[in-house]
Amino acid sequence: MPQTAKEWVLGMKDFNQHRRLSVPGKVFLLGEYAVLHGFPGLLLSTRPRFVMEYQGGEVDTAFAQEFRSSLSMDSVHPDSPAGKLLVSVRRGRDRASSIRFFDPYGYGGFGASCAQYLLLRVLLEGGRLPSRELWTTYLGDYLTLFSEASRPSGLDLVSQFVGGRVWIDARAGSLKDLNPEFPWQNLLVFSATELPGRKVATHDHLTSIQLLPPSLLSKLGELVHGAASSIESVQPAALGKAMTEYASLLAQLGFESEAAREDRLAFSELRGVLGSKGCGAGLSDVIIVLAENIERDGGAICSLAEQRGLKLVQAGVDVEPGLKIEEMKLGRKESASVQSTRQSPL
Numbered sequence: 001m002p003q004t005a006k007e008w009v010l011g012m013k014d015f016n017q018h019r020r021l022s023v024p025g026k027v028f029l030l031g032e033y034a035v036l037h038g039f040p041g042l043l044l045s046t047r048p049r050f051v052m053e054y055q056g057g058e059v060d061t062a063f064a065q066e067f068r069s070s071l072s073m074d075s076v077h078p079d080s081p082a083g084k085l086l087v088s089v090r091r092g093r094d095r096a097s098s099i100r101f102f103d104p105y106g107y108g109g110f111g112a113s114c115a116q117y118l119l120l121r122v123l124l125e126g127g128r129l130p131s132r133e134l135w136t137t138y139l140g141d142y143l144t145l146f147s148e149a150s151r152p153s154g155l156d157l158v159s160q161f162v163g164g165r166v167w168i169d170a171r172a173g174s175l176k177d178l179n180p181e182f183p184w185q186n187l188l189v190f191s192a193t194e195l196p197g198r199k200v201a202t203h204d205h206l207t208s209i210q211l212l213p214p215s216l217l218s219k220l221g222e223l224v225h226g227a228a229s230s231i232e233s234v235q236p237a238a239l240g241k242a243m244t245e246y247a248s249l250l251a252q253l254g255f256e257s258e259a260a261r262e263d264r265l266a267f268s269e270l271r272g273v274l275g276s277k278g279c280g281a282g283l284s285d286v287i288i289v290l291a292e293n294i295e296r297d298g299g300a301i302c303s304l305a306e307q308r309g310l311k312l313v314q315a316g317v318d319v320e321p322g323l324k325i326e327e328m329k330l331g332r333k334e335s336a337s338v339q340s341t342r343q344s345p346l
Contacts, residue, residue, distance in 0.1 A: 019127050019327045021119045022049040023160040024320040025110030025313075027189060027279040027286050030227045030246050033255055034220040035153035037212060040169035042178065042227055043159035045320040046189055046313060048104035050115035050160075054123055081117035081157075084145040099123070105313075107193035109285035114156045117142065122323065129325050132338045135161055136173055162338055163322030167228055182231045182239075185316035186274075186294045188301055190287045195309050198259060198284050212253065219249060240275025240290045244268065247277035257282035263308055270304060272297030286313075 024045035031041025101119070103112050118138070122130065130138070138161055139154045146152065155168045158175065165178040192198045212220075223246045230238035247264055250256045256264075260278035264287070267276040272292040279286040287310055291297040294315060302312055322338035 018053070018055040019325060020051060020053050021122060021127065022051045022324045022326075023111075023115050023118055023322065024049050024163055025105065026114075026156050026159040027110065027288060028155075029165075029288070030224050030242065030277075031155070032279065032283065033212065033250060033253075034217060034224060035155050035170075036151075037217055038171045039217070039221045040167060040172075040174075040224055040228075041153065041155045042165075042167055042224060042231075043155060044165050044187075044189075044317050045159060045163045045322070046110060046317065047320055049320075049324070050104065050112065050119065051100075051102040052116075052119035052123060053100045053102075054127065080113040081142065081145055082113065082120050085117055085120055105191060105193065107191075109191060109193040109280055110313075111156045111160050114160055118157055118160060118323065122325075127325060127327075129323065129338065132162055132322070135175060136170075139170060161322050164319045165317065178228070179232050179234065180319070182234050183236055184318070186236065186291045187317045188289045188291065188294070188298065188305075188312065189314040189317065190289070190305050190310040191285070191313050192259070192263070192278075192287060192310055193285050194311060195259070198257075216249065216253060220246065223249070236290060236292065237274050240273075243275035243277045243288070243290060247283060250283060255282060257284040260284045260287065263287050263310065266304060266308065267301065270297070270300055273301065 024047065027044050027046060028035075029042040029044050031039065031043070035041040101116055103115075105112065121138075121141075122128075135158050139158055142154050142157050143151055153170065155170060158168050158170070159166060162175065165180075165184065167176045167178060168174070223242050227239055227242040227246075230236075230242060244264070247256055247261075251261055256278060260283040264276050264278065267273050267287070267289050274290045274292055276287060276289040278284055279288060287305070289301055289305075291301060298315060302315075305312060324337035
């Protein structure tokens with residue numbers, strides 16, 4: 001991390017224009033819980049994007065206090081990544097500035113806490129676009145914020161930083177883009193966070209997780225690798241089967257909420273559904289469904305989702321860019337984003 005909190009704030013001295021920083025949402029295609037034990041994960045970036053806007057002059061200010069009071073969301077959870085980061089920021093001279101964070105999903109989920117942290121960190125570093133190759137540095141710094149008992153995998157952060165559809169193996173320092181020839185248009189993403197009791201705070205949930213049995217961990221890892229092979233060889237049915245088996249295995253471990261399980265089983269009864277699973281803590285925040293043919297099967301899937309109170313977020317998962325910075329200068333908008341480069345994960 002930068003040497004001192006003061007240097008982070010002083011890094012914004014040249015930040016005199018209106019800048020808009022954004023990152024995509026994210027979902028785990030496969031890998032939840034297993035990634036906590038060093039296994040790889042398959043992650044997808046989603047729209048709409050989380051946004052942080054800054055407007056003002058020099059910002060050696062009472063930054064933490066001002067940031068909290070100016071958030072469009074009422075507060076930053078003190079145990080969230082951004083909350084931990086704010087603790088390190090010290091007060092300085094008071095200057096005018098405006099900072100806003102916008103959660104387009106409204107009820108959390110999709111990596112909201114990681115987005116807050118990542119956008120705030122880049123802002124404190126001066127609002128300049130870092131290289132994609134720095135993902136390991138950002139991941140390492142992020143993980144130092146947590147105790148061993150509550151430490152996340154950090155792959156959420158990496159996914160939002162680089163964007164796209166990615167295979168991430170943090171232990172091996174490997175990040176590769178998934179096969180663009182796979183029929184990603186047949187994957188539907190639904191949010192469940194508007195339903196009462198569905199959103200579970202990840203930083204709270206992590207503290208309650210016990211070590212997983214090695215035999216079951218091995219099975220989870222095999223499913224992740226098998227899913228990556230199915231994507232690379234363009235076998236949708238095999239990926240759908242892996243999604244369902246992964247969720248079923250987590251259910252045996254008590255890591256699938258009852259509501260998420262009911263959603264998954266309901267979708268499995270529909271014609272043309274190759275597989276489905278939940279995402280997030282308890283697999284409860286998000287439901288993803290892989291259809292055989294979205295044009296034929298999408299209507300019935302969306303109708304069932306609506307009946308169950310689920311909100312369609314995305315039909316088809318395109319390549320969404322990672323961290324993006326836009327700057328307004330004299331009526332002109334300049335934009336830059338972290339870009340991906342296709343490599344096979346196998």
